[in-house]
Amino acid sequence: MTSPRSTTTCTARRNPPRRAREPPSSSSSSSSSTVAVAGAAAAAPTQIAPFPLDDLLLPSSSSSFPPPQPYSNTSDASLNLRVFLRVRPLDAAPRPRRNPSGADSKLLRGRSAPRPKVAKGKSGVCLIVNSASSVTLSAPPPLSSTSALLDSKRIKSEVYNGFSFVFPPESRQPEVFDRVMDPLLVDFMSGKSSLLVAMGPTGSGKTHTMFGCPRDPGMVPLALKKIFSYAVGNAARTTDDNFPRTYYISMFEIYSERGKGERILDLCPDGVDLSIHQLTIKGLREVMISTLAEAESLVACGMLKRTTAATNANSQSSRSQCIINIRCDRKSLLDGNDLSLGSAVLTIADLAGAEREKKTGNQGSRLLESNFINNTSMVFGLCLRSLLEHQKNPRKPLQKHFKNSLLTRYLRDYLEGRKRMTLILTVKPGEDDYLDTSFLLRKASPYMKIKYSNLDDFSGLSSQKRSNLTLICPENFKRRKLNDLELAVENCDASANEDSRESKRDIVVDDSEKLQEIEPSQVLNSSSESLATLDSKVGHYDDLYAQLQRVTRNEMIMRNFAKALWQVLKQYKQKLLESEGAIEILKETIGKKDNEIMELQKKLEELSSYSSCQMPLFVEEFSCRVDDQSTCHATRPQTANSDTADSVASSDSRWQNNVEPIEQGSKNVLSRDYGGKNIEFGESGVWEISCPVDLTESANDPLIGSEETCVEAEGVASNDTASDLHQIGHKEEVNNSNTDCSYSLVLESPKHPAKVQCSERLLYEPHGYQEINQEHNDSKGLKSAQSESMCNGSSKGNKGPILANDSKRPLGSDVLLNEDPETKNEFQVKELPEREKHDSTSKPCNVKKSKRRLLPASTMLLKEFTGPDIDTDKPKQERPKASAEGTGRSNGSISLIRLLNALPK
Ligand SMILES: Nc1ncnc2c1ncn2[C@@H]1O[C@H](COP(=O)(O)OP(=O)(O)OP(=O)(O)O)[C@@H](O)[C@H]1O
Known part of the structure; x- marks a missing residue:
């Protein structure tokens, strides 16, 4: 540390030294006092x-x-x-x-100080x-009118x-x-x-x-x-x-x-x-x-x-x-x-x-x-x-x-x-x-709004400490350690009363409020120590007190932190318990599902026992029975090469070709279409229509059972409505041998001819076809007509019009079958002119596709059995090909058979 006298001879580094002037004083008295101060200070020690x-x-x-x-x-x-x-x-x-000159004036070197510009007229x-x-x-x-406008x-x-x-x-x-x-x-x-x-x-x-x-x-x-x-x-x-x-x-x-x-x-x-x-x-x-x-x-x-x-x-x-x-x-x-x-x-x-x-x-x-x-x-x-x-x-x-x-x-x-x-x-x-x-x-x-509420800079003088002990905090207590302070207290007060000191320290450490209550005068009276010693002690107590406050504040912070942590842990524990409960529920559900799976597996095993049995041959049947007991019955025979999907397809075509109007007594069936699912009635009466199984649908997917049943009826006459054709009832029949099944509707068409769309698709694993027999049964007399299934060579992929030319039909009517290019399975049936000449009672009909599709219970049950692999709504081409092994039988078909057996008769 340099003494002040040595610093008076300073070297100005940048600006040249100014001429020293006597600092003006506000009054003559102060001026004289300043001089006196300087004189006194010169002789005074450095401590003031x-x-x-x-x-x-x-x-x-x-x-x-x-x-x-x-x-x-x-x-x-x-x-x-x-x-x-x-x-x-x-x-x-x-x-x-004036421009400062010399080496000190680095900043103004080489140029004169510019005169500040003073704005004129402003x-x-x-x-x-x-x-x-x-x-x-x-x-x-x-200044200008433009800026005046802008600043307006x-x-x-x-x-x-x-x-x-x-x-x-x-x-x-x-x-x-x-x-x-x-x-x-x-x-x-x-x-x-x-x-x-x-x-x-x-x-x-x-x-x-x-x-x-x-x-x-x-x-x-x-x-x-x-x-x-x-x-x-x-x-x-x-x-x-x-x-x-x-x-x-x-x-x-x-x-x-x-x-x-x-x-x-x-x-x-x-x-x-x-x-x-x-x-x-x-x-x-x-x-x-x-x-x-x-x-x-x-x-x-x-x-x-x-x-x-x-x-x-x-x-x-x-x-x-x-x-x-x-x-x-x-x-x-x-x-x-x-x-x-x-x-x-x-x-x-x-x-x-x-x-x-x-x-x-x-x-x-x-x-x-x-x-x-x-x-x-x-x-x-x-x-x-x-x-x-x-x-x-x-x-x-x-x-x-x-x-x-x-x-x-x-x-x-x-x-x-x-x-x-x-x-x-x-x-x-x-x-x-x-x-x-x-x-x-x-x-x-x-910045005026800045507040000072938590100042930590208080260093005390004795007088201030005596009046307000709680506000005192040493200037640099941060740099001191508690041990040093205690040591200093002991050093500076060697002669002090030990008991008094200990008691004061306890007061500070244990209870700061008690310390505030201590009156310095009481302390002075009760102690023989000098005021200075007392002040020094108080100063150190202040240090201790500051330390105590800091420790207390830290403790509060840690306590709050622990509380917050505890709350978080509690929340996590609650979530954990909730998760465990959910896991238990899931376990129970899984156990139930396991049981169900076990039961289903048992059923499947039972069904698989049927696989050793000989699969009955396909029987496709179409029967139409009228109220006067006359029955139109068409049966598709089994074909020789029906083990493959192609044969099924061809049989499908033959079946389509086999659709023909059947006239029975006064009841005239103008046309019926198994594939197109259109049946038109020429006259009023009560009709029972038995829709046979569409075995052709099963050709490509043996897993699919009864696929759909659509019944829609509407009058063909101009003033008729669909309500004219009442559905009286229906029944499903499956014989014990599972060789054929049918879905029958009993309809009433009291006034006018109507047309009915009816279809039932029961899908078997293709095994073969029998010869088709068409029978007409009448209660009064059996009329039967047998015809071979006709195949004009059109397959599923055939999109052109198909002329049904079945010479062996009982009524010899020709039917034009138009394959729907979208579904490839539904056909519109139109009568040929020859048919109109032949049957004067027939009327042209407007064939409409079914708009309502009902999934039978068997289909849904089968879905339950077979799971999502079976999608009956998919086009046939997308379904998996049936197993060509005619001897084997899939689980789906077996399930279907069981379902059909279980249907109420
Ligand atoms: N209240 C005042 N009365 C008389 N003169 C003043 C007053 N305030 C400033 N001046 C004069 O204005 C000039 C500039 O003042 P000063 O150098 O203190 O400005 P400054 O704010 O410090 O500028 P800089 O930031 O550039 O240093 C000086 O000559 C000073 O004497």
């Missing part, structure tokens, strides 16, 4: 007399403002961030400075101070209020000091760290406010002056505070040279480039000061060293973020102990002002500096905005914007709300400055 808080709270002599109140004494526990606004005088145009203002906390910002009138809908003026105080242009530095700096000083001397930041566009007066000039000193010189004046004043007094304070100053700037990243420069004499680690800057010199003169000299050297340059907006524009730290350390020197009782730091930051390239006219490296300055300002604003949003909605995480610049990394504690900060915004009220001013006010005015 204690700082009485009461003196600070006295009305300020330099102004008529009410006495400053320390922020921490405000009744509002969650004090908002204080945001002051200072409006620069409009006519305080920056005076162009003397209007855009900012008006309404009250002590409110301003109105008005947009300047548009814009908001002309905005009111910003809620500022802690608005300093009008005519306000003086001491007024600003009283409002802004004095309360900070009170806190600072009370052991609380704080930060004052000046923000604003370039040339708005930040540096002027913070540092001022020798004739008009700013916040820093005035603060130093006040600190040392009180220190010296109290040194002459007798005071009960035996702990003198020591003050240190450190200064540094963060700058960017030619855009090569951020750098830190120690502004103290002989300072070098530094680096930042966490919140501390490695190698930063801290100069202990004991007099005001030393402090002012040190600050002046630092300001001369600071990087500045001339721009169009400011002849001496700051090109870096400048930070000054004033630290107050308090130590106990009693009993030979050198024990730090805590320290507070007052940080003052003068940020470089945001710049617009258009205004500053910066180019080259100056433009790169502008980028760095604007970027830092933006990051600083982002940090505050994030803090505000986080406080509004704690679910929003506090963004880590501070990582993006060295300045914000250094000020992290303040930007995350752990330490108190004060903002002073500086603006220019000119119309030309409207954009800059508007931007700053819009961005920074919301």
Whole structure:
């Protein structure tokens, strides 16, 4: 640590040294006191007399403002961030400075400082101070008629209020000091760290406010002056505070040279480039000061060293973020102990002002500096905005914007709300400055809503501790360990009463509330220890108390976390139980299904026993019986080569050809079509129609049983309807030998001829065909006619019209069979002209396809047996081919036989 005297001979690195001027004093008395202070301080030791808080709270002599109140004494526990606004005088145009010469002037090397451009004829203002906390910002009138039109809908003026105080242009530095700096000083001397930041566009007066000039000193010189004046004043007094304070100053700037990243420069004499680690800057010199003169000299050297340059907006524009730290350390020197009782730091930051390239006219490296300055300002604003949003909605995480610049990394504690900060915004009220001013006010005015409710930066002085023990927290207790503190307590109080100490420690550790109840006077009376010793003990109890609070807070956090974890585990357990219940139900269902499968397998095994039996031959039968007992009966014979699917197909065709009208007595069957499933009745009467089994359908799929039964009737006469043809009943017959089966309908056609669509498909495994016998049975006399099945060679694939030319038909009628190209199985039956001549009673009919398809129960049952492999709705071509092995019989067919046997007769 360099002594202050050695630092007075500093070497200005960048800016040439200014001519030292006597700092002006507000009054002659203060001036004389300053001199006296300097003289006294020169002879005084480095430790400065204690700082009485009461003196600070006295009305300020330099102004008529009410006495400053320390922020921490405000009744509002969650004090908002204080945001002051200072409006620069409009006519305080920056005076162009002479170009700094010499090697120190790196930034202005090789060119003269440009004169700031002063707008001509624009003397209007855009900012008006309404009250002590409110301003109105008005947009300047548009320059052209076009922009006037465009801007006509814009908001002309905005009111910003809620500022802690608005300093009008005519306000003086001491007024600003009283409002802004004095309360900070009170806190600072009370052991609380704080930060004052000046923000604003370039040339708005930040540096002027913070540092001022020798004739008009700013916040820093005035603060130093006040600190040392009180220190010296109290040194002459007798005071009960035996702990003198020591003050240190450190200064540094963060700058960017030619855009090569951020750098830190120690502004103290002989300072070098530094680096930042966490919140501390490695190698930063801290100069202990004991007099005001030393402090002012040190600050002046630092300001001369600071990087500045001339721009169009400011002849001496700051090109870096400048930070000054004033630290107050308090130590106990009693009993030979050198024990730090805590320290507070007052940080003052003068940020470089945001710049617009258009205004500053910066180019080259100056433009790169502008980028760095604007970027830092933006990051600083982002940090505050994030803090505000986080406080509004704690679910929003506090963004880590501070990582993006060295300045914000250094000020992290303040930007995350752990330490108190004060903002002073500086603006220019000119119309030309409207954009800059508007931007700053819009961005920074919301920061007033930032609250300080959880500060962890309290370091105590003895007087403060005695009055409010619960608020005291050491400045740097984070860096201390509990064991060290206990050891320090023992060292500093070797002569203290052991019992008293133990009891106090127990009080602190066991019950913090009891500690608050201890009156310092009682402690003093009951103990022979000196006040200083007691204070040191209390300070260490505070450390313990802080540790205790931290442990308690951690315990609460862990407890809440455990509770939440327990709830989650309970929910998982409940879900697990539900899943186990569902698994049990599924197991039961599976067991039932297994039983059913077992039963079905047994049935199938029984059915498979039929496989050894000889499969009866196909019998296709068509019978049509009328009410007068006459029966038309057609039987298809078994063909010789019916073991194959082709033979079945051919037999199908023959059967189609075999469809013919049958005339029986007065009842005339005009036509019937097994394949087309159309039967037309020429006259009224009661008809029983027995639809035979369509064995041809079974040819391709032996697994399919009774496929469908469609019955539809409608009258053919013009006025008839389907209701004229009544279905009286039906029956299904299957003989015991399973060789034939039929589905019979009893229909009544009382008035007019009608047509009936009727079909039943019972699918057997093809085995063979018998000869077809057509019989006509009549109760009065048996008329039988046998005919061979006719095959005109058309197969299933034959799509052309088929002329049924069966010479052996009883009535010798020709029927034209048109194969439906879609289904290939349904045919339309039309009578030939010869048939019309032959039968005068016949009428042409309009054959319509069946529109209603009914699945018989047997089909559905068969589906149940055989499963999804059987799909009767599929076209025949898609079904699996039947096994050509005529001897074998599939399970489906066997199941079908059993089903048919089970049908009610
Ligand atoms: N309140 C004021 N009263 C009188 N003069 C002022 C006031 N504020 C600023 N000025 C003058 O305006 C000029 C620019 O001020 P200053 O250098 O402080 O601006 P700045 O905001 O620090 O700019 P930059 O960000 O570029 O450093 C200075 O010459 C200063 O004397």
